[in-house]
Amino acid sequence: MTYLTKPKLHHPALPTNAIGLTRRDYEGAVSTLCAGCGHDSISAAIIQAFYELAIEPHRVAKLSGIGCSSKTPTYFLGAGHGFNSVHGRMPSVLTGAALANRDLIYLGVSGDGDSASIGLGQFAHVMRRGVNMVYIVENNGVYGLTKGQFSATADKGSKAKRGAVNSDEPIDLVQLALVLGASFVARGFSGDKGQLVPLIKAAVEHKGVAFIDVVSPCVAFNNHPGSTKSYDYVRAHNEAVNRLDFMPLREPITADVPPGGVESVLLHDGGTLRLRKLHAEYDPRDKVGALSYLEAHRAKGEVVTGLLYVEEHPTELHDAQNTVAVPLNALGDAELVPGSVALAAFNAALA
Amino acid sequence: MKALSRVNDFVVKFANVNGSGSASANALFAKAVLKMGVPVAARNIFPSNIQGLPTWYEVRVVEAGWRGRRGGVDLMVAMNPETWDEDVIEIEPGGYLFYDSTKPLPPSRFREDVTVIAMPLMEICNATYTDPRQRQLFKNIIYLGALAGLLGIDPGVIEDLLAAQYRGKEQLRESNRKAFRLGFDYAAAHFKPIGLRIERRDQVGNRIFVDGNNAAALGAVYGGATVCAWYPITPSSSLAEAFAKHCHRLRVDPATGHNRFAIVQAEDELASIGMVIGGAWNGARSFTATSGPGVSLMQEFIGLAYFAEIPAVIFDVQRGSPSTGMPTKTQQADLLTCAYASHGDTKHVLLFPEDPKECFEMGAMAFDLADRLQTPVFVMMDLDIGMQDWLTEPLAWDDGHRLDRGKVMSAAALEAGKDFGRYLDVDGDGIPYRTYPGTHAKRGGYFTRGTSKDRYARYTEDGNAYVDNMQRLLRKFETAKALVPAPLVRRAAQPTRAGAIWYGSTGAAMAESLVELAAEGIHLDQMRLRAFPFADAVADFVADHDHVFVIEQNRDAQLRMMLVNECGIDPAKLIPVLHYDGNPMTERFVTREIAEKARLFNVTPMRPRQAVPGAGGRRRADSAD
Numbered sequence: 001m002t003y004l005t006k007p008k009l010h011h012p013a014l015p016t017n018a019i020g021l022t023r024r025d026y027e028g029a030v031s032t033l034c035a036g037c038g039h040d041s042i043s044a045a046i047i048q049a050f051y052e053l054a055i056e057p058h059r060v061a062k063l064s065g066i067g068c069s070s071k072t073p074t075y076f077l078g079a080g081h082g083f084n085s086v087h088g089r090m091p092s093v094l095t096g097a098a099l100a101n102r103d104l105i106y107l108g109v110s111g112d113g114d115s116a117s118i119g120l121g122q123f124a125h126v127m128r129r130g131v132n133m134v135y136i137v138e139n140n141g142v143y144g145l146t147k148g149q150f151s152a153t154a155d156k157g158s159k160a161k162r163g164a165v166n167s168d169e170p171i172d173l174v175q176l177a178l179v180l181g182a183s184f185v186a187r188g189f190s191g192d193k194g195q196l197v198p199l200i201k202a203a204v205e206h207k208g209v210a211f212i213d214v215v216s217p218c219v220a221f222n223n224h225p226g227s228t229k230s231y232d233y234v235r236a237h238n239e240a241v242n243r244l245d246f247m248p249l250r251e252p253i254t255a256d257v258p259p260g261g262v263e264s265v266l267l268h269d270g271g272t273l274r275l276r277k278l279h280a281e282y283d284p285r286d287k288v289g290a291l292s293y294l295e296a297h298r299a300k301g302e303v304v305t306g307l308l309y310v311e312e313h314p315t316e317l318h319d320a321q322n323t324v325a326v327p328l329n330a331l332g333d334a335e336l337v338p339g340s341v342a343l344a345a346f347n348a349a350l351a
Numbered sequence: 352m353k354a355l356s357r358v359n360d361f362v363v364k365f366a367n368v369n370g371s372g373s374a375s376a377n378a379l380f381a382k383a384v385l386k387m388g389v390p391v392a393a394r395n396i397f398p399s400n401i402q403g404l405p406t407w408y409e410v411r412v413v414e415a416g417w418r419g420r421r422g423g424v425d426l427m428v429a430m431n432p433e434t435w436d437e438d439v440i441e442i443e444p445g446g447y448l449f450y451d452s453t454k455p456l457p458p459s460r461f462r463e464d465v466t467v468i469a470m471p472l473m474e475i476c477n478a479t480y481t482d483p484r485q486r487q488l489f490k491n492i493i494y495l496g497a498l499a500g501l502l503g504i505d506p507g508v509i510e511d512l513l514a515a516q517y518r519g520k521e522q523l524r525e526s527n528r529k530a531f532r533l534g535f536d537y538a539a540a541h542f543k544p545i546g547l548r549i550e551r552r553d554q555v556g557n558r559i560f561v562d563g564n565n566a567a568a569l570g571a572v573y574g575g576a577t578v579c580a581w582y583p584i585t586p587s588s589s590l591a592e593a594f595a596k597h598c599h600r601l602r603v604d605p606a607t608g609h610n611r612f613a614i615v616q617a618e619d620e621l622a623s624i625g626m627v628i629g630g631a632w633n634g635a636r637s638f639t640a641t642s643g644p645g646v647s648l649m650q651e652f653i654g655l656a657y658f659a660e661i662p663a664v665i666f667d668v669q670r671g672s673p674s675t676g677m678p679t680k681t682q683q684a685d686l687l688t689c690a691y692a693s694h695g696d697t698k699h700v701l702l703f704p705e706d707p708k709e710c711f712e713m714g715a716m717a718f719d720l721a722d723r724l725q726t727p728v729f730v731m732m733d734l735d736i737g738m739q740d741w742l743t744e745p746l747a748w749d750d751g752h753r754l755d756r757g758k759v760m761s762a763a764a765l766e767a768g769k770d771f772g773r774y775l776d777v778d779g780d781g782i783p784y785r786t787y788p789g790t791h792a793k794r795g796g797y798f799t800r801g802t803s804k805d806r807y808a809r810y811t812e813d814g815n816a817y818v819d820n821m822q823r824l825l826r827k828f829e830t831a832k833a834l835v836p837a838p839l840v841r842r843a844a845q846p847t848r849a850g851a852i853w854y855g856s857t858g859a860a861m862a863e864s865l866v867e868l869a870a871e872g873i874h875l876d877q878m879r880l881r882a883f884p885f886a887d888a889v890a891d892f893v894a895d896h897d898h899v900f901v902i903e904q905n906r907d908a909q910l911r912m913m914l915v916n917e918c919g920i921d922p923a924k925l926i927p928v929l930h931y932d933g934n935p936m937t938e939r940f941v942t943r944e945i946a947e948k949a950r951l952f953n954v955t956p957m958r959p960r961q962a963v964p965g966a967g968g969r970r971r972a973d974s975a976d
Binding site: 084085099122317321323327329338342347351 | 557558559560561569572573575577578580601602604607608609610611612613614615617618619621622623624625626627628629630631632633634635637651652655745746747748749750752753754786787788789790791792793796797798799800801802810
């Protein structure tokens, strides 16, 4: 970590986005994580994504659980409200928050310990319910804050820093999310910002639960030979199925599309998401295909990245709840309190 | 043995097998008595089971209007061979036994001091119906008819109730009416009048017959709750279900058909309270309904809500504990676990409704308190109030009341440059201002966390900042004292040095018991607690007396412990009176307990007590008031 205070001033000629904000307006406090931590790269990608999407930072609610990854919401979108909840329970807190105000954007940040171990139950149920959120797991395979114990996503046979070998099967959150009904599932790598930023942008635009598993090496406890979550290992075994090169959303498709292998995926608002296919046979709208592709490559020790699955017409929790368009937290006495006349009817029915 | 002779003042108990359709027939009996203008106190005593186990329904016909159980049974409707022996034993000397005489029983299974009313119910059913299900269901309505005939219930009253119950289902109504008439006419033809009679009165007035879960759920609607997250657990499930029912009636936008509420059946209690905290953090009034095991699971989150200062309303419908305990029995044993829920130094606001009416009132009030105090608020109900129908004053609402959202800083105030520190005590009452997420582009954003922080919500491990915050939380709890409902005091008819303190459903038996005790020369000043933190008046009340009975429904005298610790009271002054077998406390029990302890502690000079006949304890006077 650095001990320097971040300067408030910035270069007057810094570029601005569509709403006149600079990239600096999307930053948060200085990170207290270890130098070189993959999580800091993910924070940088989140900053870049929201800057490019030109979303007002204070309209984003950032929620997390407990752990290194869960500390990161302090380090981006400083003007937004953050909530560092309890270990493994971010999904429920976020669900309640999303019910209370459907107008904000909800970003849940979690880790592999937080989501795959103590919080596996809540992870499962937030996927089932289709809460309109972006769920990012910063996945390093270890418990960092408690100094290097294996997490539930550590691969079987992978080695801890002090030599212990993990004997348990790993939980693949991507496969789990697919099975549990997530309508947007992706995997990125903290070392590949070019791939990650568009994935985050697409996830924010997705109206439903969007899950991104980001492999994020822990430089302190899980970046050594024998680890399958190290920078070197992931770089050597990264199997990207596609690149999200363009996200023109509501803009017309321009002419500079590279020829061949481009796939358009419709978004809920009529926009399109364009994917450059790296593997001709991979179709991110085919859930069954995605599952078997993932399983086949997992067996080979490869880390499949990219947009793995997207439901083109997702529904979210508010659809199931049939809630009013006005956020529930904005309803006043007149809409909420039925009054004495309605009560008299209740009394009469029971008298 | 002289057969009991009573008008509008006796206890009928129905012994049935659960899942046999008896519940609706028995409830019809209670409602019919009410329609005769005579109050009832009814208790469903049921197992944690859906079909096949013993279940009882006790109806106390009580013109005097007492709402608790008396103790003892005057007329047993014994419909369950499995519990026959224990049911027969429970009958008061001189009481009555109504049973199905289709299969003969040896004389040894009866009592000489009990009048037997034999009706070949199964034989009648078999002769009348061919379908086995009908034989079972209509048996209940037939004995209801017979009882109406025996006790003098106007058959028109029950026919009206059947008409209301089966409105639009003419065939069902007619078949039920016929079954009822079959029983009624059989009684007229075969039974002599008995000593128990129901006569028309006008003692019910405009009171309503409702269960506390239903009323509390309606309270949540009136309290402005919009987010409900819950996990099914007896005896609280019907609260969340009633909330859904009320919302679909009262909270659907008529223009769009969209809901002004959201209800999530969560995956467990951890998720329910997490959703409540998330919703409340984001400015929507949120609640959960649960019972003891659920509160145990919620502990970590409750500590977060306390420390991060997030409103949350928790209805705890207490049941028999610890562990899974007795899920369908009642207790007041979650007091400590709720008052000090979670690790570390925590204290929480508790509300103590005594009946369904207060479940409604406190159910609504809890949301104002939670927002005002920015902290969890527990509504401490129990199975006895929550799941039983109580005769209660009609619910009332002041249309002038405005929901109190507490100290929420607006975008305008932030824009005007007002200093915002999330944990800054600007008014000296320990309550800081909060902002809803998304309020202002530049100001008012902050990080909510369970870790220690300074007045401006910045993470810190500085000991001074930590202590400063913990002290402010104490000041806030002190502020709560003046905001929660004050204890109610009633002086005894004669000056006395002894008092009684209780809360919640215990009041039903206490109200009657105090009259009985006074008749015995034991006069007690009374304080009914309605909330924690305790008002200063509580310590004053104890100080004003030599001895104070603390009556509650748990083994360890939890309320007494809290009084000793929170008010610095000499434990010797507080005499515990405890009832915790899971059944609602009876007047006979509490009167006997207090009378005996009063004698032991020489609380008050006593007149010689009357003899105690039978196994059921002291026989109560026929005119209770």
